[in-house]
């Protein structure tokens with residue numbers, strides 16, 4: 072299965088807004104920000120707020136498409152809520168005072184608003200205004216929308232933003248049993264989203280924090296640069312964030328007795344049991360089968376799109392640049408013709424490359440490096456930094472052998488194949504993916 076995406080199916084490099092840089096800005100310490108800034112994916116406006124440039128926007132839209140497919144597949148219905156929330160709504164749940172990282176703004180008449188850090192209050196307000204009976208439940212509503220959080224430290228590039236895009240899904244149920252069932256369904260969908268983004272995850276169990284005494288779960292992607300530390304069992308699925316665990320690595324697993332290990336990781340998603348916390352406080356009720364009126368039972372399920380993107384870069388890179396997983400790569404193929412000393416030969420090389428570009432762009436996403444002013448070294452450095460899934464090099468040398476060089480970004484060695492073989496092999500890969 073492949074996320075449908077028609078945006079930016081192909082691009083000519085000389086005209087594309089891709090300004091790569093040799094050096095990252097000195098104030099960026101995280102690998103994801105360094106590589107994404109150097110590769111022309113993002114621009115930093117201020118601490119914790121980044122623009123997604125055309126390349127970054129393609130990857131963001133791919134993540135969005137994957138999430139949308141997986142959320143729709145578990146009964147999610149997409150909507151869009153405002154970022155501007157009246158103070159009164161947040162006062163109903165007491166979170167106007169209790170949430171430290173809430174951005175608060177005043178309008179010119181002195182009315183106060185929050186810039187949405189999360190949307191439990193707004194979604195609960197939407198649902199309570201409508202007459203809900205047990206027949207309308209369960210209900211699963213989600214959005215992908217901008218959130219604001221007044222973070223004290225936002226030095227981790229896309230991992231910890233003050234403004235960021237999040238997918239938040241809220242589920243509404245008539246019974247606790249039904250909520251629990253859906254919670255497990257959502258858990259599996261989350262694992263699928265991350266796997267399609269090239270991330271393996273450990274699911275850690277935690278208490279519900281500020282929401283509830285009931286459990287919540289974090290999805291942790293193991294990587295050296297992670298800020299979290301996870302204690303896990305390699306044999307069964309027991310796993311905890313070290314912050315809350317009373318176990319240490321080297322101790323036996325409380326579930327199966329196997330020796331526990333630890334690993335650094337980045338939290339890429341979390342899911343919570345809300346129960347009736349919000350529905351009770353905000354009077355969001357439904358009429359049950361027997362005619363009794365009760366608060367609706369809720370769950371919420373979040374993941375940050377930029378955070379996923381940043382984590383993918385943290386996990387998949389080498390010293391030359393980003394190594395995108397197949398489904399997220401901004402381009403399936405990067406065609407790189409090299410300039411020769413002989414002008415006529417250069418013309419032949421570029422003619423061959425242009426022909427290939429025209430053929431391939433019908434079935435896959437292609438970036439064509441048509442620049443005749445860039446050296447081979449510059450072109451290779453850019454190609455490795457940008458990290459398209461595979462690369463085709465055409466040069467005087469390959470042309471003399473009537474071949475092209477084909478290489479995946481993740482591979483060390485290129486294969487020499489005929490242009491026809493390359494086209495057939497690539498077309499077969501992408502036909503297979505679409506079916």
Ligand SMILES: [Zn+2]
Pocket residue numbers: 304305306307308309324325326327328329
């Ligand atoms: Zn175990």
